[in-house]
Amino acid sequence: xxxxxxxxxxxxxxxxxxxxxxxxxxxxxxxxxxxxxxxxxxxxxxxxxxxxxxxxxxxxxxxxx
Numbered sequence: 631x632x633x634x635x636x637x638x639x640x641x642x643x644x645x646x647x648x649x650x651x652x653x654x655x656x657x658x659x660x661x662x663x664x665x666x667x668x669x670x671x672x673x674x675x676x677x678x679x680x681x682x683x684x685x686x687x688x689x690x691x692x693x694x695x
Contacts, residue, residue, distance in 0.1 A: 631642050635652035646653050 631640060631644075631654070632638065633640055633647040633650060633652055633654075636647060636650040638647055638649040640647050640649075640654070644654055
C-alpha cells in the first residue's frame, strides 16, 4: 500500500509510514481534554499575608492580650 502523505510504498499491516511517520488509519481513541489549571495564589500575596499575621501576633503579645 502507499502512504497517503508521502507516497512511499509501505507494508499492508503497517501502522505508520516508515518514511514520514504518518498514521495509516485514523485514531481509534481521541485524547482526553485537558482541564485548565487553576491559578495558584501569587507567592508575594502569601508572604504579605504571613507577615501581616506575624505583626498582628507580635502586637497582641506586646499588649499582653
